[in-house]
Amino acid sequence: MLESALHWGEIVGGLVLLLVVLYDLFQSVVLPRPAINKLATVRYLVRGLYWMWRWVGNRMSSIPRRERWLASYGPVGVLAIFIAWGLALVLAYGLIIDGVRDEMRPVPESFGTSVYFSASTLVPLSYGDFVPEGVPARVATIAESATGVILAALAITLLFSLYESFQRREELVVTLDAFAGAPPSGVQMLETAASHGMPEELVKTFDDWRQWAAAVLESHLAYPMLVFFRSSHDNEAWLNSFGAVMDAAILVMSTVEDKSEGPAKLMYRVGNHLVEDLSWYFRRWTPRSDSPVIERFEFDEAWARLKKAGYHCKPAEEAWPTFARFRSTYASPINGLARALVIIPAEWIGDRSYLPHRQREQRRGLRRKRRTRED
Incomplete structure (x- = not known):
């Protein structure tokens, strides 16, 4: 009686875990829209792994490394x-198979053996050392084999979707370098437009980045892991580029008169x-504040540069x-996310206590001085 109850408990527990994982897969990969509680099963793993990853990275003295x-x-x-997800599915089906172990030939000796059969079926790499004979065992085996195929297909589909969205995101980030510098600056963006007589290019940039923001809104909320995919070039970060364009936009809205x-x-x-x-999805990293984040003297410097x-x-x-009111709506969340992602700081975005490109310039200057002295 007790053994029968334990077997039923394993079956019920396995079914519950299976439904949770399948629902999470559907929400995270199949559903083509933002959904609440994405990555519900593994979000704690992802979060913990990232904090550990960042902890190691912050202790590296070499910035490129x-x-x-x-x-x-x-x-x-x-x-x-x-x-x-794969391990959770193996465990779920392992519980179900162990609950119907009497319908397997030979009968699995232990729960570990049932998990082994489950893993070899999900992959699938079944060697035929266990054969399901009863209907429930056969149904569980066929279902797990189908689940393994579906999981592999979803993995391939997700990878294609992620990298396609990543490439689309990075195209404008790279092209903004010539206009706003690297790291990008909203002030420099306006200066470049004025010095080269390109007011139409400024209008086009705002239009392109408006479409970019809409695309990122859909892709990064549908697949939040995209936030962790960093730009592949030195001194570039998608969040910095977005912040620079936002800064340029509010400078036009509040400070300069331009078409x-x-x-x-x-x-x-x-x-x-x-x-x-x-901010809603990454609310732990994006605190809200009424502050524009930058100081008044920084705005005055920008005002003088634009005047010049x-x-x-x-x-x-x-x-x-007006500028401070506009910037307070987005500055704190962007800066919070930039600090959490340890993104290379830009002029007004992120942790500005160090600037890698300036450090490299300083090192190059010291090398030149040493060579000059030696000569």
Whole structure:
């Protein structure tokens, strides 16, 4: 009687775990829209693995090595997700098979043997050392074999979707370098447009990045692991580029008089939507604040640069409150996410206590001085 109850308990427990994993797979891979509680089964694993990954990366003295290490987390995280799902499925079917062990020939000697049969069926690599004879055992075996095929197909589909979305995201990030610098700056973006006489290019940039923000909004909430995929070039980060375009947009809206104000407003609205949804999903990393994050003197420096570039600027005293109000809607969440992802800091985005490109320039300058002295 007790043994029968234990077997039924294993079957029920296995079915519950199986349903949880399959539901999570459906929510995370199949459902083509943002859903609540994505990665519900493995989110704690992903979160814990990332904190460990970041902890190791932060202790690397070499910035290029740190960037390579952190960049590897995205692909590793995806593999970890599927490994966790696979192990959970093996355990779920192992419980079910162990519950109907009397219908297997030979009868599995232990729960570990049932898990072994489950694993060899899911992969599938069954060697024929166990044969299901009863109907429940056969149904469980066929279902697990089909689940293994589906899991492999979903893994391939997800990888294609992730890398396609990643490539689309990075195209505009790379092209923004020539316009906004690397790391990017919203002020430099406006300076470049003025110095090269390209007001139409500024309008086009706002339009392109508005569409970019909408695409990232859909892809990164549907597949949150994309947030951990870092840009592949030095001094580039998709979050910095997005922040720079947002800064340029609100500078046009609040400080300078330019015909690109309409596209800038549209970019700002769609960009704010992206920030709000990312803040909702990564709420532990994106604290809300009414602060524009930057100091008044930094705005005054930007105002002076834009004035020098030839823009007709509103008085700084009048422009600053409007600029601060606009920037306070997105600055804190973006900076919080940038710090959590240890993204290379830009002019007004992220942890600005160190700038890798400036460190390299300083080292190069020291080398030149040493060579000059030696000569």
